[in-house]
Amino acid sequence: MIEEHKKMIMKKLSFDQFTKRIYIKANLKKLYWCWATEEGITAWFLHTSIYSRNGNKLKPYEFVEAGDNYTWKWHNWDGEENGHIIEANGIDKIVFSFAGECEVEVTLKKSDGATLLTLTQSKIPLDEDNKLKIHYGCSNGWTFWLANLKAFLEYGIHLNETEIDLRNKDLAGYEFVNM
Template sequence: MSQLTFDQFTKKIFIKAPKEKLYWCWGTSEGITSWFLSEAIYTANGKQREANEKIQAGDEYSWRWHNWDGQETGKVLAANGTDFLEVTFTSSKVSVTLEDHDKAVLLILKQHEIPTDEENKLNIHHGCSNGWTFWLANLKAYLEHGILLNETEFDLRNIPLSGFEFVNM
């Protein structure tokens, strides 16, 4: 990407943790619920994967968050088990690439194929770009310092615009 556009964005962060641990955090329901979601269900051919079982291309998922009553459903498009995965997400795609760098792993998250109508520019490009910035910082805090920054104590669901105003949703 040589210029900024509304149909995609990239977020990067160095995290001092083994690549295997980072992949577990993204590629298993046990891992992704440790720092990001309240519930993640992956199914293959209608059968639910075990919590510590790695996801695979073709799996379907259902995700639920803390402080949001909705759910996101989608499909795992790629999952190589070590350093790359891609899923459908909110009428777009999200890929996660892990690269070893000296004392850390560079995590590269790319959300792409975002529709460019005004609603999706606001909700997906702006909303998800801000959201991923927080969630990647949360993942770093979790893996490097053993703390979570997301709000689980206070119920934010009935506060208007909470998803756009709270930085730790």
């Protein structure tokens, strides 16, 4: 019986995807805004975000739609992430490309007096480099950023480092928990 349970768990855990969940005491509309608008996503997650549709930059308060593109830049990282919105229903689900060909799905559901946010990153390549950089790196990263979102919405604070420049510290992205 125990061995069967272990096998069931191992079938669900794999390097090609991971899921993170967090309860946040905020309404669905506010949480969706945090993901689907430039002003929302830069309030807790990014230094700079540009959402565009058909080559035209969206206004900071405009909600993204399927087919829109994005460029994201973080504090303490010189790179940028470019991708597109795969699905956005305007209420409780947004799916976007991320880290190359990966997909990130964010769903929101009222549950137990809060909103349950579920984030699943999938289509992770299975080579050793991507197991480390995408599965391990993104899994750790999303864990922090979801906690930061909760802190922002419930307490009005940010946990990420914005004052100390960590970019020239070796392995900063792997060692600092608030990058």
